[in-house]
Amino acid sequence: MKQGADAHFVYPKDVDAFGFDWGQLALTVAPEVNGAQRFSGGVVDLPSGQGHARHNHPGAEEIIFVISGHGEQMVEDEAGTPVTREVGPGCTVYVPESRFHSTLNTGDGPMQLFVVYSPAGPELGLRDLPDFRILKAGG
Template sequence: MTRERNFVYPKEVDTFAFDWGRLALTVAPEVNGASRFSGGVVDLQKGHARHNHPGAEEIIFVISGTGEQMVEDEEGNPVVRKVGPGCTVYVPESRFHSTTNTGDGPMQLFVVYSPAGPELALRELPDFRLVPPAA
């Protein structure tokens, strides 16, 4: 069965699994030919450590759950805000950030990277596991 490349469900693609949660890339060069950005659904169990994406911007949209989002300001000072469903977070190019799940259940996010590619560095993390799509 051939899947239409413009309409993708998270269960149809490989999932990047980590101790902190999962990322299913639904928009990426290898998924549907997107070249200027990539993105996907994150299921966040606990939270992920402070990190950055050199040369890339990120958008984080909170679908469900509650948490605390940190994004460093221009001087490198951490700015932390409570976030919940409907909140959009903009992470400027190369800026350090982290997300902590403060709710009782998983937190679900949709993330977008521009340009495409910084998510591929996640494959180098020690707790990375590739989970194929469900049969």
């Protein structure tokens, strides 16, 4: 865990990332990174044509902010009906507690997102996925 003032300034390249066949997540804010208690978050990188499958985070809300790239974002509505929209740089997506959602990079280049989970913790469940691996910082 980063300590002191360094805990306030974290680049994705400075932390171990969660690697998957569809991309990676570098947690830059989390209890185990810098002691954050009420939320966690980080940078998701999705190569062209890749994305994460439909899933949910029981008991947690999520914010997805599109930094770069273009894609399709699905979030279920109150009735459980999938609602899909084209998203691009500057778009903020709110995923209500426990709602199913998915993201697909439909652009020609990489797509980068910043995601926030509240409360912290849902991202730890990603460690149970069969294609999970740790990508060492700076590697």
